[in-house]
Amino acid sequence: MSTEKVYPVPAEVASRALIDEAKYKEMYKRSIEDPEGFWAEQANEFMTWFKPFGKVMDYDLKKGHIRFFEGGKTNVSYNCLDRHLETRGDQTAIIFEGDDPNVDAKITYRELHEQVSRLGSAMRDLGIKKGERVCIYMPMIPEAAVAMLACARIGAIHSVVFGGFSPDALKDRIQDSECCAVITADFGKRGGKSVPLRANVDKALASCPSVRNVITVKHVGEEIPWVDGRDVWYHEITAAASADCPPEEMDSEDPLFILYTSGSTGKPKGVLHSTGGYNLFTAITHKYIFDYQEGDVYWCTADVGWVTGHSYIVYGPLTNGATTLMFEGVPSYPDVSRFWQVIDKHQVTIFYTAPTAIRAVMGQGNGPVEKTSRKSLRLLGTVGEPINPEAWEWYYHIVGEERCPIVDTWWQTETGGILITPLPGATALKPGSATLPFFGVNPKVLDTEGKEIDGPCEGILAFDTPWPSMMRTVYGDHDRFISTYFATYPGYYFCGDGCRRDEDGYYWITGRVDDVINVSGHRMGTAEVESALVLHEAVAEAAVVGYPHDIKGQGIYAYVTLMTGVEGTDELKKELNKLVRSEIGPIASLDVIQFAPGLPKTRSGKIMRRILRKIAASEVDALGDTSTLADPSVVSDLIDHCPVLK
Numbered sequence: 001m002s003t004e005k006v007y008p009v010p011a012e013v014a015s016r017a018l019i020d021e022a023k024y025k026e027m028y029k030r031s032i033e034d035p036e037g038f039w040a041e042q043a044n045e046f047m048t049w050f051k052p053f054g055k056v057m058d059y060d061l062k063k064g065h066i067r068f069f070e071g072g073k074t075n076v077s078y079n080c081l082d083r084h085l086e087t088r089g090d091q092t093a094i095i096f097e098g099d100d101p102n103v104d105a106k107i108t109y110r111e112l113h114e115q116v117s118r119l120g121s122a123m124r125d126l127g128i129k130k131g132e133r134v135c136i137y138m139p140m141i142p143e144a145a146v147a148m149l150a151c152a153r154i155g156a157i158h159s160v161v162f163g164g165f166s167p168d169a170l171k172d173r174i175q176d177s178e179c180c181a182v183i184t185a186d187f188g189k190r191g192g193k194s195v196p197l198r199a200n201v202d203k204a205l206a207s208c209p210s211v212r213n214v215i216t217v218k219h220v221g222e223e224i225p226w227v228d229g230r231d232v233w234y235h236e237i238t239a240a241a242s243a244d245c246p247p248e249e250m251d252s253e254d255p256l257f258i259l260y261t262s263g264s265t266g267k268p269k270g271v272l273h274s275t276g277g278y279n280l281f282t283a284i285t286h287k288y289i290f291d292y293q294e295g296d297v298y299w300c301t302a303d304v305g306w307v308t309g310h311s312y313i314v315y316g317p318l319t320n321g322a323t324t325l326m327f328e329g330v331p332s333y334p335d336v337s338r339f340w341q342v343i344d345k346h347q348v349t350i351f352y353t354a355p356t357a358i359r360a361v362m363g364q365g366n367g368p369v370e371k372t373s374r375k376s377l378r379l380l381g382t383v384g385e386p387i388n389p390e391a392w393e394w395y396y397h398i399v400g401e402e403r404c405p406i407v408d409t410w411w412q413t414e415t416g417g418i419l420i421t422p423l424p425g426a427t428a429l430k431p432g433s434a435t436l437p438f439f440g441v442n443p444k445v446l447d448t449e450g451k452e453i454d455g456p457c458e459g460i461l462a463f464d465t466p467w468p469s470m471m472r473t474v475y476g477d478h479d480r481f482i483s484t485y486f487a488t489y490p491g492y493y494f495c496g497d498g499c500r501r502d503e504d505g506y507y508w509i510t511g512r513v514d515d516v517i518n519v520s521g522h523r524m525g526t527a528e529v530e531s532a533l534v535l536h537e538a539v540a541e542a543a544v545v546g547y548p549h550d551i552k553g554q555g556i557y558a559y560v561t562l563m564t565g566v567e568g569t570d571e572l573k574k575e576l577n578k579l580v581r582s583e584i585g586p587i588a589s590l591d592v593i594q595f596a597p598g599l600p601k602t603r604s605g606k607i608m609r610r611i612l613r614k615i616a617a618s619e620v621d622a623l624g625d626t627s628t629l630a631d632p633s634v635v636s637d638l639i640d641h642c643p644v645l646k
């Protein structure tokens, strides 16, 4: 595509940015030619080490063996808090903007340090030890960040579970990593509605014997049931605990957190990230990609339940001594101007959100944006899914008034931090392209046989060298780590995304090549949705695919075969939807259910999902070869009854 638009770096952006084009090229070259020298230097610049590290990096991707800064001792909460006290103790660390626009708060580095220390001490008083797992199931309130940092401080491994997940999904995650405690809130607030977090925890814990304590933040203040011996109030234990909580000296490779994410098959995997490499990479990417400078007010709209919240609300920004905004609400409450009102209210300079949110507010027209000022903004970012050029242009022209570069950042839960992205002062932008690799990142494009392709091409995105924040294992299942990521193309990390590389070396992510779907930036395995559907007694078989959706990016399309004699009614559709929502959570709402007497299968019984995807996407002229189907007539029936076929 040579007709694509290019937006060069404006001279004034380049001159004030931390990195311009020449510096990017020079640093990138060095980072690839001498990764050990480069990362050693950066690790000493961005972090404080209690004890210097020995070997900078050590890896063997075939074995899933990845190590950075071994022998070095540090603590992520120390890097995020203690070392800033002298120079920026009174600076705001977290700006909290509540769901209710009249509720907000500012927390300084000194206050945050005290809160984290008190909670860390209280957790130690409860007997929580280094290496034990603690589940965090919280609304987007500062206590969520405090809880993460307190775990990091005492060396407990946190596992944050998104507050939108159901009790069942929460239970699975707590059981898988045998958490010893849960930190939660009585209720969350989103769009004016209460979310019964604590009640969900109680349901989940009916079958989680590993949990000894539940720490509850009184956030909304309504009555909740109490289990003596198990339950403690956050405000009571932190008030009683010492404000002096010496940080645990962690090995660089000690685990920092587990975060569950969906794959092509089976249950969600516990992605494990470790200490030193993760801390460095989130800090350096945050600083250079968002061009973070003193005085900036930075806002990432993600939820801490996702990796974006971990890396770019909490760990990256705080390591850099930044001011980071946490927003409890949703873009449409009280009205669709909310994002821009918050930007004006707190004079946000850097704004990072998801394409799905941009498309949703774009659908409401320019009015709600244009009635706000947004003069404070100087940089915009996106993450989570490919951004369509139309949404990119709207974001650029209307929201950013052509003044703010957009960093379209490609990465994953597994990568820990951003790998492919523009740097605002260095990279000419092309709408829809994540552009170029970050320092130390060396992308390869493979053909389906796993052979590297050079130059402009299209294929599978892969990496043959690690970067510091690469995941280290699947918690409790190293074999699954190897089989999922390193077995498909031996010697490479297989990320599951396809991509195109153009004549300028720019990368265009074309989406997942596996059975993972991305619904409103939420990642889901089609297998998880199918397992939920077949729990219903009326369902014989189900096949789930993603299909293009104007706002969500992808919607969920379920083909369901019912038991003989069962009638496919609207009532049953509602029941199935309810079942999936209760098994997984509201994010897994089905957009389309098609009752199908038969599914397209090969003679060996394998469902040909390719065909189901094409029908759902209204691409019935491109079904490809259907001659290997056991019963080709199934396809015409599916097409005849497809409710969305255009």
Ligand code: WTA
Pocket (backbone or CB within 6 Å): 261, 306, 307, 308, 382, 383, 384, 385, 386, 387, 408, 409, 410, 411, 412, 413, 414, 434, 495, 496, 497, 509, 511, 512, 518, 521, 522, 523
């Ligand atoms: C997709 C979110 C295109 C991709 C940080 C990836 C993107 C998956 C982009 C990871 C982007 C993320 N352009 N696609 N800028 N960013 N993706 O683990 O398919 O929730 O594999 O991490 O989101 O989703 P995850």
